[in-house]
Amino acid sequence: MDPRKRVKLQQQDIEEDMEYDDDRNDEQQDMQFREQNVELFDERQLREMIFQLENNYKLNSDQRMRYPNQPEKFIDSEVDLDEDLRKLLILPAYPQLYPIFYSSNALPIVIQLLLHNNESISNDVIQFLKELVAPESEVEPKIIIQLYDCLIRNYLIESLGELIVKNEEKSQEEVNLLHDCFEVIENMVDIKSSISKEIGLRSKIIQYLVKRVEDNSQTLDDNRLYASELLVVLTQQTKENLEIIGRSGGIESLLMVLNQYRKKDPETAEEKEILNNVYDLLTLLLIQEENQEYFQSYEGLQLMIKIIQGKTSQSIRAYSLMLLAINNHKENCQKLISIGGLSIIFPILERKGLKHKDKNKQFEIDETSVQIIKQLLRRNTDAAFKQRVFDKCVEKLESLKKLRMEYVEVIPLIDPEEYDNFEEKQLEKIYFDLLGKGLIVIESIDVILLELIYKDLDVQIDQQEIISSVKQMLKYTGEKEDIDYYNPLLQKFEVNLQ
Known part of the structure; x- marks a missing residue:
């Protein structure tokens, strides 16, 4: 993947005249240099390299300014x-010398050279940075x-952002350069996750990545896949980046990707992975109320219905997104009903x-169904x-009861008479383990049934069993908002939550 080639002048009018040594193999020379110096490299040599770099940088800058x-x-x-x-490029093999490098003028010079007019120099900088931030x-x-702190203080993120945004990927060299930029970012975030937030604050990289994921104009496109993976990495623990995507119209771009597959499945493994990453991104985004509103402003619920009706391999994921879009959001709940949900x-x-x-998979579908109904109520x-x-x-009451019984029969519930044999922490662990095995479906149905009982509808259900189940749920999972909501319902039956 290394795109190091001969130096190319950017001025097209003299490009053919000013080429130098086409037969020269830079990558091979780099390897030979490292092999010859691996035992000799020390602080003195590094300082000499830094001195030469500073002088040549100053000379080149002066000459370019004087003779543009x-x-x-x-x-x-x-x-x-x-x-x-x-x-x-030998430096990453000697990380003990890093402090000398990043405390010198060489580091800011290297970062400034990222945006040098000579594309080959930008390539060399990226190759160096890629190895520097992930040394063997x-x-x-x-x-x-x-090192990372120094890189950030010297505007690495801003420079990377500018380099990435202006890259048009018109040549294989530019494609490789963009891929390497992504790798530098991934390596840094992998070591120091807080850099994700800096990337969102200091650059337009997040917005670029979203648009790059939306762009499917290239047939074979590793960078589109890489962009989708990188977006998931940059948003997993950084709410600020989720907000950036929402505010910048990124949710619309991601929905455009899903729209391409509303009636068909991805044809390649790469397409499938990109699509899964987009679903992962939207799952993260819909945690935030503001993004739930953006989602529906771009008719996200309508699209989820179309994907479900299309019966593709992604229909289950679309169903889960439907739940996330209405979760604790009354306007979206009403919207889902109004559009035939x-x-x-x-x-x-x-x-x-x-x-x-x-x-x-069927458990996931069942859980989503009853959770959606619970939210709508x-x-x-x-x-x-x-x-x-x-x-x-009420119309589908028998279906609700049948589904409840199906899960009751397969979940190893504890006999209430045996509760005294367990400590509270043991019971709590058992409880949460059972949720993942299907108890959450039972409890969600019980909450629905409690609502029906409270409305004095003729549902012919063992009321005491349902009330006890809801009370048990609130004991372990009920936050204040849940208790405030369900307490009046339970008090009707003289049930005390305390």
Whole structure:
């Protein structure tokens, strides 16, 4: 993947005249240099390299400024500068010398050279940085963190952002350069996750990555796949970057990607991975209320319905996104009902349409169905819309009870009489283990049934069993908001939550 080639002048009018040594193999020379100097390299040599780099950088800068339209005047210093950068590739093998390097003028010079007009020099800088931030040898955490701090203080992120955004990928060299830029970012974030936030604050890299994921114009496109992977990495623990994607219209771009597959499955493994990454991104984004609103402003719920109806391999993921989009969001709950969501959800509850032979996948579908219904009852403040959900639940009451019984039969519930044999922490662990095995489906159905009981609907259910189940759920998972909501319902039956 190394894109190091001969130095190329950017001025097209003299490009053919000013080429130098086409037969010269820079990569091979780099390797030979490292082999010859691996035992000799020390602090003295590093300082000599830094001194040469500083001098050649100053000379090249002066010449370029003095003779902007006469490349022949600065080509020699450019070749020397390029050679200086390639010599520095030995440094990552000696991380104990890092402090000397990052405390000198060499580091800011290297970062400034990222945006040099000579593309080959930019390539050499990226190759050096890629190895510098992920050295093969063991490095003391303190040294590598100090290096990263120095890189950031000297505007590495801003320079990388500018280099990435202006890259048009019109040549294989530019494609390789972009890929290497992504690798530098990934390596740094892998060591120091807080850099994710700096990337969002200091550059337009996040916005660029979203647009790059949306762009499917290239047939074979490793960079699009890499961009989707990098976005997941940069947003997993950084809410600020999720906000950036939402505010900048990124959710629309991601929905555009999903829209391409509303009726078909990806044709290649790469496409499938990109699509999975986009679903992962939207899953993270929909945690935030503001992004739930952006999602629906771009008709995200309507698209999820179309994907579910398309019966593709991604329909289950679209169903999960539907739940996330309405979770604790009354407007989106009402919107889902108004666009015909009930005619999608209840057939799925009855194992019609969206279903799966794999038990774990079917559990995911069942859980999503009852969680959606629970949200539509609890978060829906519009009386007319809520009544429509109640009516549908009564109509499909036998299906709810049948699904509940199916999970009761397979989950190894503890006999209440044996509770005294366990400590509280043991019971809590058992409880949360059972949630992942299907107890969450039972409890969600019980919450739905409690709502029906509270409305005095004729549902012919063992009320005490349902009330006890909801009370047990609130004991372990109920936050104050949950307790405040369900307490009036339970108090009707003289149940004390304390």
